[in-house]
Amino acid sequence: MVDWRIVYREIRVERISSDARRLAREYSYRPYMVQRYIEMLGYDETLELLKAFEKKPKPVIRCNDLRVECKWLMERLEELGFKLEHIDWSLHGYRVLKEPRQPSLGATHEYLKGYYYIHRDSPPLIPGLLLEGDREPRKVLDTCAAPGGKATHLAQLMSGEGLVVANDLVLYRLVALVSHVLRMGFRNIVVTWSDLKKLPRLLETRFARVLVDAPCSGEGVIMFDPSRKFKTTQKDLAVIVAREIGLLEAALELLEPNGLLAYVTCSIALEENEYVVSKILARNPSIKVVKPPVKLFKWSSGVKEYMGLELDSSVRECIRVWPHIHGTMGMTICLLTKT
Numbered sequence: 178m179v180d181w182r183i184v185y186r187e188i189r190v191e192r193i194s195s196d197a198r199r200l201a202r203e204y205s206y207r208p209y210m211v212q213r214y215i216e217m218l219g220y221d222e223t224l225e226l227l228k229a230f231e232k233k234p235k236p237v238i239r240c241n242d243l244r245v246e247c248k249w250l251m252e253r254l255e256e257l258g259f260k261l262e263h264i265d266w267s268l269h270g271y272r273v274l275k276e277p278r279q280p281s282l283g284a285t286h287e288y289l290k291g292y293y294y295i296h297r298d299s300p301p302l303i304p305g306l307l308l309e310g311d312r313e314p315r316k317v318l319d320t321c322a323a324p325g326g327k328a329t330h331l332a333q334l335m336s337g338e339g340l341v342v343a344n345d346l347v348l349y350r351l352v353a354l355v356s357h358v359l360r361m362g363f364r365n366i367v368v369t370w371s372d373l374k375k376l377p378r379l380l381e382t383r384f385a386r387v388l389v390d391a392p393c394s395g396e397g398v399i400m401f402d403p404s405r406k407f408k409t410t411q412k413d414l415a416v417i418v419a420r421e422i423g424l425l426e427a428a429l430e431l432l433e434p435n436g437l438l439a440y441v442t443c444s445i446a447l448e449e450n451e452y453v454v455s456k457i458l459a460r461n462p463s464i465k466v467v468k469p470p471v472k473l474f475k476w477s478s479g480v481k482e483y484m485g486l487e488l489d490s491s492v493r494e495c496i497r498v499w500p501h502i503h504g505t506m507g508m509t510i511c512l513l514t515k516t
């Protein structure tokens with residue numbers, strides 16, 4: 178267990194500049210948040226970031242090629258009045274550039290028949306392609322899986338073979354996951370309802386691939402939920418970070434030696450990403466950061482210097498997707514292995 182008070186003492190922002198206060202007022206953020214962006218990016222890029230958070234990206238659908246031929250699906254959706262563009266680095270992702278007045282994306286017969294999954298944006302397609310890009314059927318654990326975007330992606334990439342254990346703590350969220358699994362027709366997903374912290378004791382088996390899509394502050398999805406500009410106090414952030422360290426540590430116990438774990442947050446906060454990973458590395462000498470096996474597009478590297486925090490230099494291998502650089506929601510992904 179990591180004490181959030183220790184985390185708080187380490188990550189607390191004490192001095193807030195007049196620039197940060199002014200931008201925070203203008204864009205309605207908590208000033209400490211903007212101060213951290215200035216520390217990480219400098220003033221000009223912070224301004225670009227804040228502007229990018231005001232723009233909502235268009236949704237993305239993932240064609241379920243186990244149920245339908247993707248070319249046919251795209252033609253059918255275009256007949257209905259949708260305009261789609263293939264996301265070139267993803268196997269099955271299409272950006273929805275235009276939608277008709279009716280039907281909505283979630284109300285077509287094709288959706289109800291399980292021919293596609295709706296993602297808010299394209300970055301959620303990255304973790305699956307990093308873990309299962311070679312499409313080898315394996316034993317995979319998605320520790321925080323509901324409502325199932327990434328678990329169904331993993332199951333699809335394994336061509337409906339292998340095994341995905343999709344776990345979550347929250348029952349009503351699992352109901353949504355189960356409905357996607359049934360709608361899309363996956364037979365290689367087993368659903369469990371448990372606190373991830375209890376799973377190492379409950380499950381005897383260990384996994385070749387593990388995904389931790391952590392419950393985070395959501396500091397990368399402000400464009401979808403502007404309340405996140407002021408929802409999280411510095412103390413709340415410390416509590417979230419301490420929880421993330423605990424969850425990641427439990428997930429690593431479930432990883433086979435030489436297996437691959439993806440630690441993912443939809444947050445651009447360094448505290449929730451490079452800092453969490455550095456803490457894990459300092460506490461567990463058998464854990465290492467791994468370079469991504471493929472470069473899907475020109476993503477940014479992890480940040481290894483920030484506000485005097487002690488960060489492991491290997492966090493540079495983490496992947497960052499920034500709203501102002503990539504035109505998408507923010508996401509951070511670190512790949513880890515156990516020797």
Ligand SMILES: C[S@@+](CC[C@H](N)C(=O)[O-])C[C@H]1O[C@@H](n2cnc3c(N)ncnc32)[C@H](O)[C@@H]1O
Binds near residue numbers: 322323344371393424
């Ligand atoms: C970011 S969401 C996961 C989104 C999902 N991976 C997807 O792609 O659709 C984080 C999830 O973690 C779950 N969660 C929170 N605390 C947990 C815990 N202690 N054990 C397992 N799951 C937990 C939440 O219920 C939530 O569904």
